[in-house]
Amino acid sequence: MIRILVVDDHVVVRSGLMALLDGKNGIKVVGDAADGDEAIRKAVELQPNVVLMDFSMPPGKDGLTATTELKKRLPDTEVLILTMHDDEEYLFRAIQAGASGYILKSAPHEELLAAIQSVAEGSAYLYPNATKRLMSEYLDKIKQEGIAGPYESLSEREKEILSWIAKGYANKEIAEHLVISVKTVESHKSNLMEKLNLKTRPELVKFALKKGLLHYE
Numbered sequence: 187m188i189r190i191l192v193v194d195d196h197v198v199v200r201s202g203l204m205a206l207l208d209g210k211n212g213i214k215v216v217g218d219a220a221d222g223d224e225a226i227r228k229a230v231e232l233q234p235n236v237v238l239m240d241f242s243m244p245p246g247k248d249g250l251t252a253t254t255e256l257k258k259r260l261p262d263t264e265v266l267i268l269t270m271h272d273d274e275e276y277l278f279r280a281i282q283a284g285a286s287g288y289i290l291k292s293a294p295h296e297e298l299l300a301a302i303q304s305v306a307e308g309s310a311y312l313y314p315n316a317t318k319r320l321m322s323e324y325l326d327k328i329k330q331e332g333i334a335g336p337y338e339s340l341s342e343r344e345k346e347i348l349s350w351i352a353k354g355y356a357n358k359e360i361a362e363h364l365v366i367s368v369k370t371v372e373s374h375k376s377n378l379m380e381k382l383n384l385k386t387r388p389e390l391v392k393f394a395l396k397k398g399l400l401h402y403e
Contacts, residue, residue, distance in 0.1 A: 188306045191232060192218045193225040193249070194240040194268070199291075203238065203268075211299050222247025226256055234263060236306050239285070241269035241276060250283045257284035264305040268298075277312070287311035337382070337397055344378040347371060351387070352394035 190213055194200040200218050208215040216232045219225040221243050229237055237256065241249040253265045266287040267280045280288050286305040289298060290313055297313070304311040340348065350360045357375070361368045384390050 188213045188236060188302060189216045189232070189234040190214065190236045190238060190302065191216060191225065191228055191234040192238050193220075193222075193243075193252070194218075194238075195220050195243040199240075206295060207238075207299070207302070211303055213299075213302060222249065222252030222255075225252050226259065229256055229260055229263060233260070236302055237263060237265045238302070239265050239267050241267055241271060241280070250279055253280070253283040253285050264308070266301055266305050266311065289313050337393075339381050340378055341374075344374050344381075347374045348378050348390065348394060351375060352391050 188211075190207060192200055192203050192207070192215060194203065197220075200220070204215045204218060207213045216234050217228045219228045225237065225239065226247070237253075239249045239253055243249055243252075247255070249267060249269075253267070256263065256265060264286040265284065266289060267285045268289055268291055269276060269280075270291045272290055277288050286308075287301050287310060289301045289311065293301075293313060301311040337345075346364070347360060350363065355363070357368050357371045361371045364371070379385070379390070382390075382393060384393060
């Protein structure tokens with residue numbers, strides 16, 4: 187049995203959802219709420235498996251704020267965002283808030299039922315276009331950061347040492363050139379290799395080449 191709490195500020199929409207869901211696919215509607223504050227109170231009281239949460243609601247706690255707070259109080263309760271916003275900005279904000287799923291109000295009833303079943307089982311659910319957008323975003327990020335990881339996260343000193351290591355200099359030579367201890371060089375090297383997810387010197391050289399770091403003096 188999937189215990190669900192329906193949250194929407196429109197009475198007609200809320201009533202329609204409750205009528206649609208109750209008794210279908212092992213779903214039991216245990217309650218409803220009209221805003222974020224009421225949603226949190228009802229969730230704490232009723233302990234649903236899933237909260238079907240409207241994204242946009244009246245002043246007070248909106249769907250995302252309520253989701254964030256609800257996940258802190260009830261980490262085992264899954265939140266499925268139901269919205270009219272077919273927009274990646276809203277999608278990413280919902281995921282960051284802790285929602286397990288994101289589905290449009292225009293989705294067919296069968297898709298909504300499937301989404302509820304999916305998040306209740308501990309899986310994530312995104313409508314098809316959202317999945318494509320996330321994959322595209324991920325691939326773009328990989329291309330921008332290179333195969334090894336976020337170069338921008340390195341400190342200026344770590345970037346400097348990365349360049350010297352890639353050029354083939356030993357730790358002692360780098361230490362002498364930068365007027366620092368060998369131990370400090372080794373520490374920076376360890377940190378930057380971890381940040382970039384690199385394991386070997388050849389991987390480091392390959393990364394440096396891709397980033398255009400090998401400018402010999």
